[in-house]
Each structure stands twice: as structure tokens, then as C-alpha cells.
Amino acid sequence: MPLHIQTPYIRSRAASLRLGKDVFLKLDALQPSGSFKLRGIGAVCEARQAAGARRFVSSSSGNAGIAVAYSGRELGVPVLVVVPESSSARARDRIRFEGAELAVHGASWAEANAYAQSVMGANDAFVHPFDDPGLWPGHATMVDEMAATGPKPDAVVVAVGGGGLLCGVLEGLARNGWGDVPVVATETEGADCYARSLQAGRPIELPAITSIATSLGAKRPSSAAVEWATRHSIEPVVVSDAAAVAACLRFLDEHQLLVEPSCGSALAALETASPVLAAASRIAVIVCGGVTATVEALQDFHRREG
CATH class of the missing domain: 3.40.50.1100 (Rossmann fold)
Structure with a gap:
């Protein structure tokens, strides 16, 4: 038996009603270690x-x-x-x-x-925490589970740090015949090495990480994650720390599940003017988790940011 567990893939009524489209959540925050990792x-x-x-x-x-x-x-x-x-x-x-x-x-x-x-x-x-091809087939199992139960989404939203989760999701989409599903790759400002790398067409290293989303704290993404953008539709979306934290608190209120700001970037992307998400009728969000989050820390930051 593998060390990880199968996690729910469920429709979020709250997010679906708010956005006027079907939003499904892959709840990998429920892994025994607290995250998809x-x-x-x-x-x-x-x-x-x-x-x-x-x-x-x-x-x-x-x-x-x-x-x-x-x-x-x-x-x-x-x-x-x-x-x-x-x-x-x-x-x-x-x-x-x-x-x-x-x-x-x-x-x-x-x-x-x-x-x-x-x-x-x-x-x-x-x-290695993210840049090892041996990791990606394991991360891809979450898409295997999504494909086994359905439904197939029109877009998948995933947070990006170093790119390990992204590479796994992309591998999972490819091996399940979902290669036509675009991916929205989300980061927070100050930890947005992937968005900058896609803009440059090569891996870019940030001088420092200034975001509170420390789980997105790789200053340079994996080369494989950048290369994937040459053969799969990937839209980068960058949100503020404040938006990510607000999304975490709303998710806690709506689903009684605590996640960290890195995961919050994916939840916050649902509220952005993303062309990919605007065109999608059914969206899947990878709720990657984050056992390091606390309610007190999220609320404190939210109060400081007004």
C-alpha cells in the first residue's frame, strides 16, 4: 500500500454559486502529512x-x-x-x-x-522537495483519481512553487487523456518565479522571496515545469498575499478546512479575470493543503492588511 491516501474530489456548492459555474475541489489537504507532497x-x-x-x-x-x-x-x-x-x-x-x-x-x-x-x-x-522526475508520477495519482470518478474539468487550477505539483498534474492529465485541459498556474507576488520564467521563456531566479507564502519559496522553478509550457496550455496567474489569505479564510468558513496561503493562491485565482477560467464551465482546483497554517496567523495578517 502507498503511503498516501485517495482524497475526495467534490463539487463546492459555495464556490459554484458564487461564480456561476461548477467548481470541483481535489482535497489533498486531507493527506496524512497535510499536503499533496x-x-x-x-x-x-x-x-x-x-x-x-x-x-x-x-x-x-x-x-x-x-x-x-x-x-x-x-x-x-x-x-x-x-x-x-x-x-x-x-x-x-x-x-x-x-x-x-x-x-x-x-x-x-x-x-x-x-x-x-x-x-x-x-x-x-x-x-528533493520538487525537482525530481521520480516525484511527478506520484503527484500525478491525484489526476488518476479525478479521472476515475469524474467529471472532466474544462480547466485545472494549481499553485506553483518550484513546479513539482505542476509537473505531476500535467503528467496526470497527459496519461489520462486530458491533455486538452488547460492549466492555470498560480503564485503570490514576491514568489512568482514561474510567471516570470514563462514570460522570459526560460527559468528565472528571483533575488529573494518576499511573499508570506513560504511554501512557494523556490526562487527558481524547475526547468521541466517551464518546458511543459511549450507543449501544454498553461496560464500564469499572480495574486497578492492579501488575496491569498482572504481566500484561505473564506475556504475555512465555507468548507471547514484550513489551508495555507500558497494553496490560497489557487483559491484566490477563481476571483481573477483569467481568460482560461472565464471560458470554463467546470473548474477543478487542486487544494494542495498546508499543515503549517494556523487560523491565528491568517487572521492576524488579514487584519494588518485591512
Whole structure:
């Protein structure tokens, strides 16, 4: 049995009534680790253990590290997760809660990642949080589940950090015969490396992450995610931190499910003037999760932003 679970794919009556079209939610916030990351990371960890790994090492701003820690605990393999200084106290606590060793290094994920790779031992296996082709078939299983139950959407909305989830969703669409379904790739301002990369036609690295959506905290997207735009219809949408947080709070009110601002970017995109979404009658939103979110933090930011 895989480490991840099948998650509901349901129609949101509240969002559907508000937008005047059918909105379906793929609720991967319900994964045991709290986010979609467990799909690909769980599969990679199982493969690395079978290949003889005696410790997993990863770098993460939160969700990926939690997924590696969860996978290691379930598989009986020690885990080291390196997080950047920008990671939240709750993310660090959740990683420790799952039984992993935690190290804090660098101002951003890039610095944490470099340090994690520098401390690798001979029997360690590195688990990349997003830029590993081994992750994507696991993430694609969410589309397998959507296709098995239906309905087929006219568009899929997905949050983008480094691009691992996006690559998985695109792979899932392709292998289920849904290659004609356009994807709306969402980010927050200050973490919008993917939108800038698509505009430039090549991967662009941000000088710094200034968004509160730290799970979107890769300064540079994976090359594979950028390359996908040459063969699949992908529309980038960038929203403000305030819009993402407001969307999280509304989602909590409407569905009693707490997600973080990175996921909120996908929910907030429903309210934007996206040409792809305007043309769609049925929209699927990947509710990717975020166990690091707290109601207090979201409400505090919402109050500060007026």
C-alpha cells in the first residue's frame, strides 16, 4: 500500500454559486502529512529504502519536509530535514513532531538545499522537495483519481512553487487523456518565479522571496515545469498575499478546512479575470493543503492588511 491516501474530489456548492459555474475541489489537504507532497515523496522514499538508503535527507520550507519526515517514520528510516530561516515555527515543530532531525540554515530554500546536500553521507538518500522526475508520477495519482470518478474539468487550477505539483498534474492529465485541459498556474507576488520564467521563456531566479507564502519559496522553478509550457496550455496567474489569505479564510468558513496561503493562491485565482477560467464551465482546483497554517496567523495578517 502507498503511503498516501485517495482524497475526495467534490463539487463546492459555495464556490459554484458564487461564480456561476461548477467548481470541483481535489482535497489533498486531507493527506496524512497535510499536503499533496506525500504522494510523490512517499513513492520516492519507498524506492530509496528499497535501494538500500539508511537515512533520508531533504530540504524544505515546510510541507515537503513534513512529508519526508512522515514517510521516514512510517518506513522506519531516520530523516534529516534542513529548513531555511524563513520557515515558520509551526513548520519546524511539525517536522520534529514526525520524528525527524531538524537543521536550520540559510535565508532561503536555495541555501538550505545546498547545505543539505553538503552533509550527505555514503548511505544517505537525498529527497528533493520538487525537482525530481521520480516525484511527478506520484503527484500525478491525484489526476488518476479525478479521472476515475469524474467529471472532466474544462480547466485545472494549481499553485506553483518550484513546479513539482505542476509537473505531476500535467503528467496526470497527459496519461489520462486530458491533455486538452488547460492549466492555470498560480503564485503570490514576491514568489512568482514561474510567471516570470514563462514570460522570459526560460527559468528565472528571483533575488529573494518576499511573499508570506513560504511554501512557494523556490526562487527558481524547475526547468521541466517551464518546458511543459511549450507543449501544454498553461496560464500564469499572480495574486497578492492579501488575496491569498482572504481566500484561505473564506475556504475555512465555507468548507471547514484550513489551508495555507500558497494553496490560497489557487483559491484566490477563481476571483481573477483569467481568460482560461472565464471560458470554463467546470473548474477543478487542486487544494494542495498546508499543515503549517494556523487560523491565528491568517487572521492576524488579514487584519494588518485591512
